Amino acid sequence: MKILTAAQLREADAFTIEREKLGPGELMERAATAFVNWYTAHFTSEKETLIFCGPGNNGGDGLAIARLLHQQQYPVRVFLPETGSSFSADFSLNLERLPPEIPVQRYESLSGLPHFEKEKSRFIDALFGTGLNRPLTGLYAETIAFLNASGIEIIAVDVPSGLFTDSPSPEDAPIIQATYTVSFEMPKLAFLLPKTGEFAGDWQTVPIGLNQEFIHAERTPYHFTTEEAVSKIFRSRPKFSHKGTFGHALLMAGSYGKMGAAVLTAQACLRSGVGLLSVAIPECGYQILQISAPEAMVLPDPSESHLTEFPADLQKYSAIGIGPGIGQQRETRQLLSGLLDHAEAKLILDADALNLLAADKKLLNKLPPETILTPHPKEFERLAGSATDDFQRLELLREFCERYRCYVVLKGAYSCIGTPSGNFYFNSTGNPGMATGGSGDALTGIITALRAQHYPPEEACILGVYLHGLAGDLAKAEKGETALIAGDIIAYLGKAFQRIGERATEG
Ligand SMILES: NC(=O)C1=CN([C@@H]2O[C@H](COP(=O)(O)OP(=O)(O)OC[C@H]3O[C@@H](n4cnc5c(N)ncnc54)[C@H](OP(=O)(O)O)[C@@H]3O)[C@@H](O)[C@H]2O)[C@@H](O)CC1
Ligand SMILES: Nc1ncnc2c1ncn2[C@@H]1O[C@H](COP(=O)(O)OP(=O)(O)O)[C@@H](O)[C@H]1O
Numbered sequence: 001m002k003i004l005t006a007a008q009l010r011e012a013d014a015f016t017i018e019r020e021k022l023g024p025g026e027l028m029e030r031a032a033t034a035f036v037n038w039y040t041a042h043f044t045s046e047k048e049t050l051i052f053c054g055p056g057n058n059g060g061d062g063l064a065i066a067r068l069l070h071q072q073q074y075p076v077r078v079f080l081p082e083t084g085s086s087f088s089a090d091f092s093l094n095l096e097r098l099p100p101e102i103p104v105q106r107y108e109s110l111s112g113l114p115h116f117e118k119e120k121s122r123f124i125d126a127l128f129g130t131g132l133n134r135p136l137t138g139l140y141a142e143t144i145a146f147l148n149a150s151g152i153e154i155i156a157v158d159v160p161s162g163l164f165t166d167s168p169s170p171e172d173a174p175i176i177q178a179t180y181t182v183s184f185e186m187p188k189l190a191f192l193l194p195k196t197g198e199f200a201g202d203w204q205t206v207p208i209g210l211n212q213e214f215i216h217a218e219r220t221p222y223h224f225t226t227e228e229a230v231s232k233i234f235r236s237r238p239k240f241s242h243k244g245t246f247g248h249a250l251l252m253a254g255s256y257g258k259m260g261a262a263v264l265t266a267q268a269c270l271r272s273g274v275g276l277l278s279v280a281i282p283e284c285g286y287q288i289l290q291i292s293a294p295e296a297m298v299l300p301d302p303s304e305s306h307l308t309e310f311p312a313d314l315q316k317y318s319a320i321g322i323g324p325g326i327g328q329q330r331e332t333r334q335l336l337s338g339l340l341d342h343a344e345a346k347l348i349l350d351a352d353a354l355n356l357l358a359a360d361k362k363l364l365n366k367l368p369p370e371t372i373l374t375p376h377p378k379e380f381e382r383l384a385g386s387a388t389d390d391f392q393r394l395e396l397l398r399e400f401c402e403r404y405r406c407y408v409v410l411k412g413a414y415s416c417i418g419t420p421s422g423n424f425y426f427n428s429t430g431n432p433g434m435a436t437g438g439s440g441d442a443l444t445g446i447i448t449a450l451r452a453q454h455y456p457p458e459e460a461c462i463l464g465v466y467l468h469g470l471a472g473d474l475a476k477a478e479k480g481e482t483a484l485i486a487g488d489i490i491a492y493l494g495k496a497f498q499r500i501g502e503r504a505t506e507g
């Protein structure tokens, strides 16, 4: 799914209205209806719905929502901050359409507002949407502070008011802290980034029938990965396939005290459809790995405690994953440097392999094309420098991928895959239960397996990251978030693959 900017969305609105010859307020009616359908499916009419409307089209949505909820016997009241702003045409239209039974209160200061009882109230924030062009001040800012401090749940229409969707919001800008955000047609970029995403709360998108031709033709580097897109990437196993069909992966992982990383990576790789797996480990891990992953072949290093040599015959591997738990010894760095010189296979670098690169940045110039790196934000910072905000971090990601012709999976709540051509794919699966040691190792195993099976790098990243998150979500349904461990993600990979496979068959 594409993610468009506020300016592009405005054009999409205008194009849809013109192409479909929509009358005044018709698109807004669709948006309000979509919101209300979501709202009434989630909330009963027990509490009173208190709708705060700004002067533009977001406020217009709020007024249409008030009318539609009222039609369904939901008790509603409307609040309009009086600031002297001029109203948009669709705002005025919907103000006229408001039935006289709905109380409308205009207020010039917060003291003009009544007392709201927490147990009996729910707020809808329809102050500002994608039309915000400067931070909110005055009565708008005061209203936001008041709503946020109320302790009453807030459902934002399209965007939490005060949040810039495509650029960083200033540090102390007043922004609604939404409990839920119901956003029209597609997520907004700010929802997917750690700092600004917090404001959107638990967000959902609802379609409002924007013209798909327009959206299809519109250019954007930002994408949100859906199950539909992922199921198109997934390939089922042909009837007459054999283990050679699915490639031979090499993993280089583990060191004394961190053999668990090698085990988790290997298990995840095996559970992701690879034909054959060899694992290079320091001697101390020999028995550990043979016992915990008997399907894998083990290549012990001459060193007892850490990796010092890469295996001979690198050409026989169709993908090589290196990094989880390898430590940062000098010999391991030399090994990595040699591997970058000699590996023709598809490389996946994670964890300490990334830290070794960061400690000796010359090595970056030796990355073979199409290498995949899977840093978390700290590892990425070590590689590419620190960013002033999440949006600038995306810029660093774009530059890094372009410069080194590599694919970077920047891990997080919405892991973001950067590509050498400048695209970004935000992942839609996963949960905070996955913020636990070893879950990144599982991801490395999955992506290595997919590369070994000849998935192109972009597809291996998109599919692998999605499956990893989906397995985490399926595991969460059984185990809950708190108790979830990396091994659970691996245990649910089968069900995750099955689900994508079924979706792929359905077409
Ligand atoms: N287009 C459509 O048909 C549809 C649109 N839809 C809905 O419309 C929303 C976008 O509506 P919008 O463009 O009217 O913007 P909105 O966010 O309501 O702001 C309004 C005006 O506020 C002003 N303003 C900006 N910053 C300000 C500030 N800090 N302090 C004070 N004022 C400020 C600024 O005007 P200015 O003062 O700069 O002249 C701006 O024009 C979108 O999120 C969705 O909910 C849906 O119904 C689908 C159909
Ligand atoms: N809040 C979250 N929501 C979704 N996924 C998450 C969240 N926190 C972490 N993850 C995922 O868990 C993994 C953690 O990886 P990483 O930090 O490398 O862990 P480790 O090094 O311990 O294996 C990443 O794939 C990341 O996207």
Ligand SMILES: [K+]
Residues within 6 Å of the ligand: 058, 125, 126, 127, 128, 129, 156, 157, 158, 159, 160, 161
């Ligand atoms: K809003």
